[in-house]
Amino acid sequence: MRPTPTTEELRAAILSGSLAVDDRLLPERTLADRLEISRSRLRAVLDDLAREGLIFRRHGQGTFLQPPPAQASERFGVLARRVSPGDLMEVRLELEPALAAYAAERGSAEDKARLLRLMENTLRAPDLAGYERADDIFHYKIAEMSGNAVFLTLFEEIRSLRQAAEWTRARQTAMGPEEIAENSIQHGAIANAICAGAAPSARRAMRLHLQHVEASLLKSLQ
Numbered sequence: 001m002r003p004t005p006t007t008e009e010l011r012a013a014i015l016s017g018s019l020a021v022d023d024r025l026l027p028e029r030t031l032a033d034r035l036e037i038s039r040s041r042l043r044a045v046l047d048d049l050a051r052e053g054l055i056f057r058r059h060g061q062g063t064f065l066q067p068p069p070a071q072a073s074e075r076f077g078v079l080a081r082r083v084s085p086g087d088l089m090e091v092r093l094e095l096e097p098a099l100a101a102y103a104a105e106r107g108s109a110e111d112k113a114r115l116l117r118l119m120e121n122t123l124r125a126p127d128l129a130g131y132e133r134a135d136d137i138f139h140y141k142i143a144e145m146s147g148n149a150v151f152l153t154l155f156e157e158i159r160s161l162r163q164a165a166e167w168t169r170a171r172q173t174a175m176g177p178e179e180i181a182e183n184s185i186q187h188g189a190i191a192n193a194i195c196a197g198a199a200p201s202a203r204r205a206m207r208l209h210l211q212h213v214e215a216s217l218l219k220s221l222q
Helices: 007-015 028-035 039-051 073-080 085-106 109-124 128-145 149-164 166-174 177-195 199-220
Strands: 056-058 062-064
Touching: 007 028, 007 039, 028 039, 085 128, 085 149, 085 177, 085 199, 109 128, 109 177, 128 149, 128 177, 149 166, 177 199
Parallel strands: none
Antiparallel strands: 056 062
16 A cells, blocks of 8 residues: 655655646646546645745645736737847836835735745755755745736746746857856845845845846846
8 A cells, every 4th residue: 555645745746747737737636647646635735835935835726836928918929939038137127126125015924935935935946846946935025025916927928938038048059057056045135134124235135236247148048
C-alpha cells in the first residue's frame, strides 16, 4: 500500500508543474485522483498555497502556478510584434514604481511578510526557470498590494504583452548567474522599503531595478 503523502510532498508535487497544463492546474477531481488524496485535503493544501501567494485562483479560469493571464489576452500576440523593448520598459518605469509606493502605504502586515518570503524565493531559485517564476510572482504581488484593481489590470496586460514578445525569450536565454544575483539583491531593497512602509524609497528602489532590467535587456538584444 502506498504511504499517505506528507503535506510537503503534496506541495512539491503541485508546484512542480507536472500536474498543470500551460501553468493551469488540472481540475480538483483529477488532482485528487492523481495524488491519491481526498478532495477536502487537496483543498486545504491549495488554500495554504494560495494564501502564501504560490498559486493563483481566478473565477471562471481556474487555478494557476503563475499569475493568471490577462483577460482577452489573444490580442497581445499582434500587439507584441509592434512593441519594442524600449516601448514596454517606458511604460513599466511609469507604472511599477508607483505600484511599489502604493504597496508600501497600503499593504497589510500579512502581505508584507508574504512579500519577503517571495523575495527570498528569487534568492534561492535553483535555476533560470525557477528565478523567472519567482520574479514573476514577486512583481505580481506588489501590483496586488497596490490595492487598486485598475492598476492590477494594467499590470496584468503589460505582463501578458511582455510574455508574448519574442525579445523577452532572447533576454531570458542571455541571463546568467551574476545578473540573477544582482536582480535578487535589488528585489531585497524593494521588499525592505515596502515592508518598512517607506513609499519614496520603494518607488526609488523599483525604478533603479527596472533601469537595470532595461539596460540588461537592451544589451542582450544588441
